[in-house]
Amino acid sequence: MSKFKHLATSWLPVVLWAALIFSVSGDKKSMHHSSRIIEPLVRWLVPDISDEAVRTTVFVVRKGAHVTEYAILALLLWWSLRKTIWPRPGAWSWRQAGAAWSGAVLFAITDEIHQAFVPGRQGSPWDVVIDGIGAALGLWVLWAIRQKLRRRQLGAE
Numbered sequence: 001m002s003k004f005k006h007l008a009t010s011w012l013p014v015v016l017w018a019a020l021i022f023s024v025s026g027d028k029k030s031m032h033h034s035s036r037i038i039e040p041l042v043r044w045l046v047p048d049i050s051d052e053a054v055r056t057t058v059f060v061v062r063k064g065a066h067v068t069e070y071a072i073l074a075l076l077l078w079w080s081l082r083k084t085i086w087p088r089p090g091a092w093s094w095r096q097a098g099a100a101w102s103g104a105v106l107f108a109i110t111d112e113i114h115q116a117f118v119p120g121r122q123g124s125p126w127d128v129v130i131d132g133i134g135a136a137l138g139l140w141v142l143w144a145i146r147q148k149l150r151r152r153q154l155g156a157e
Helices: 003-025 028-044 053-084 096-118 124-157
Strands: none
Touching: 003 028, 003 053, 003 096, 028 096, 053 096, 096 124
């Protein structure tokens, strides 16, 4: 495989995921659109829920989406870095994890700046913090799974 094709296929998932995040953050009525889906589902699951509890639930689900999307972004960045820049088969590298986390947080900052220019949206430093936590959580889960698999493999030998 050519070097260009290897780079392109290694980084394409990162680019596509970042483009998805960027396009969603450009949605002028993001809160309205997600509430239209979440609120009826919550009211169906808990028919006697108060309006305040619904608003809180929608808020928590939306922030949970931030955590999830940035956990995925950090994992994709980690994978791409390992395939192209720091290939170290099998070994965990905190340097790679730190670079993946930093890339995800840098993207979160640029995404919040982008949102500041979208009518009806606003950039929030707190969302950057939430996104950074999501990226760290994704990488921590990956590290924990790899540790468990390594221990299991060592026990089998």
